[in-house]
Amino acid sequence: MKNADRRQWLKTVGLSGGFALLRGLESIAMDYPTTSPGNRVPIRLNSNENPYGPSKRVRKVLSDAFEIACRYPSINLEELVQLIAHKEGVSREHVVVTGGSTEGLKVAGLLFGKDGKEIVAADPTFQPLLTYAEKFGGRVHRVPVDKVMGHDLDAMAEKITPETGLILLCNPNNPTGTLIERGALKDFCTSFDQQAVVFSDEAYYDFITEPDYPSMVELVKREHNIIVSRTFSKVYGLAGLRIGYLIARPDIARRLKAGVMAMTNTLAIEAAKEALRDDEFYKFSILKNAEAKAYIYKILNEMGLEYIPSHTNFVFFKTGRPISGVHAAMKAENVWIGRPFPPMLQWARISTGTMEQMAQFGEALKKVLG
């Protein structure tokens, strides 16, 4: 199923239709025990992972792939590149496979941010591209998010100068979960991509429920100076295998490829190929995430805690108390929540989990903050 078809599917079923469908898909849930050894204790709701992955089909492929684990990844990479290119509607020359999308983020940070070049990004946002560039002499302008915790594009624009090498848009943003308004996003990208490369981190793109929300791959296809990153860690549930990819114009992709250091591995590539074919699990993940997120909202509403409506698999909410204490108290209840995100030190990020984990989170939160 191509990206657009998947998104069309979401649009067609809608969330309530989706929940009805989920009842049909519950038989799949039986294949994914709610208390697998990996997530029984502690309850890890701190890294925005997908507790159901890898899918049953991917697990089977993984165990069959042991035979080729003695081979370097080049043996099976080409087929994955073709699959990604087909899914995104680009040529294989546009695709750079990386060891998790974090490797892609770091390569871009290094390539366009090193040696005194400047990077403009929201604050708070996902850090690895920024901190990696800083280690190699890059300068980062962190622009506070606006009143509704979204990217303040006007304020970001003011920081763009001839020294700017890269502009990072994490969309939806981690940790706030906000989505940039589509018109503003396209205007911003097309207005500034001649001055600096625009990096669109779309790790959570699959969880967006706004119909036909554009991926910036659209602009890559029109030859803009834009890099898009995607990951197999979230909706596909392969975080531990480390595989992601970048989509960029072939001349940019070639430079990015040259900077890849770790690459991914043979098993991860096999897993990613099967994950792309496994539509049932893809839909299941999205619906289970929506169900868990609705539960988090319910708990926060009951407790009268402010939160930011999220387009991701986590929710950013106001604890009203210093996060360090809340973090420790939740940990004592066996529930791990996201790290502190300065300067928002009275806010917490909670990832979606299984419904059983959500119930445990609700109980713990009421105990800690109630």
Ligand SMILES: Cc1ncc(COP(=O)(O)O)c(C=O)c1O
């Ligand atoms: C916005 C964002 N981008 C990228 C990543 C990293 O994903 P990966 O596992 O592909 O390195 C994360 C992980 O949490 C993230 O939140």
